[in-house]
Amino acid sequence: MGDHDSGGVHVKGSSIAVTRDWQATFAQNLSPPCPASCKRCLMSQIDSLFVTRLYRAPLSEHGKPVDPSELEAACLSIAEDDEAGQEWCDQNDFPGYTSYASLTDLPWRFPIFKSVKKALDKHVKAFAKDLAFDLDGRKLKLEDIWINILPEGGIHTAHIHPHSVISGTTYVAMPEGTSALKLEDPRLPMMMAAPGRMKDAPQELRQFVYAAPVVGDVLLWESWLRHEVPMNMAEEDRISVSFNYAWA
Structure with a gap:
């Protein structure tokens, strides 16, 4: 051819x-x-997906300022008088004191907790907006609020808050050397073969994050986020007020 x-x-x-x-x-x-x-x-592009948000602000940023020393005195007084709560703590080997199982109406009983609730309502509203929640015309409503008094050597083991949308804590007494709040990556159970992270890994890549609040701070997170309070190494009590908000 x-x-x-x-x-x-x-x-x-x-x-x-x-x-x-x-x-x-x-x-x-x-x-x-x-x-x-x-x-x-x-250049390559790497995006962060499915972000876990942690809200932190002074409680006094919204609403009437609450005197931390007055709130601490109220917590200690309530703990001393709450025999039902003390009994529950003894029966359940709970270190220190919590009003979680005994007093569910603190804002109704004590004016200072009414002020705390008013401030928390505004913080939670701001956080819900940041999370882009579509609440369908309804509100997130305070469901539970309780006192925690953690003595030296006490811990709160890892847990979540079922049946709630947003949970959080405001801090009343944080002595030097006391424990921070430990937050766990919610994807941890799915990291079956993943290697550990470097010690100097950026915070957003760590599997555990420690948030060290100060007196007067409020921290908020979505209720499915597992968290714990490691052992209190301070000699003084670590005092906080925790709460849950549900979709009304």
């Missing part, structure tokens, strides 16, 4: 040789050149 040209392809016998011109055209059709300003071609 003779030689002939066919549209940029040089055909000789049964073999086909692709000319340089046709090769260049073919490459351009497969991969159009990008402009020099295309950032996608200059």
Whole structure:
């Protein structure tokens, strides 16, 4: 068979040789050149997905300021008089004191807790807005609020808050050396074969994060986030007020 040209392809016998011109055209059709300003071609892109939010602010940022020393005195007085709560703590080997199982109406009983609730309502509203919750015209409503008094050596083991939307704590007494709040990556059970993280890994890549609040702070998180209070290494009591908000 003779030689002939066919549209940029040089055909000789049964073999086909692709000319340089046709090769260049073919490459351009497969991969159009990008402009020099295309950032996608200059660097890789890594996004953070499914973010876990932690809200932190002074309680006094919203509502009437609450005197921490007055709130501490109220917590200690309630703990001293709450025999039902003391009995529950003894029966359940709970270190220190909590009113969780005995007093569910602190804002109704004590004016200072009414002020705390008013402030918390506004903080939770702000957090819900940040989370882009579609509440369908309803509100997040305070469901539970309770006192925690953790003595030296006491711990609160890891837990979640079922049947709630947003949970949190405001801090009343945080002596030097007391424990921070420990938060756990909610995906941890699914990291079956994943290696551990470097000690200096960025906070957003760590599997546990410690939040060290100060007196007067309020922390909020979604109620499915597992958390704990490690052992209180301070000699003085660690006092806080925790709460749950549900979708009314």
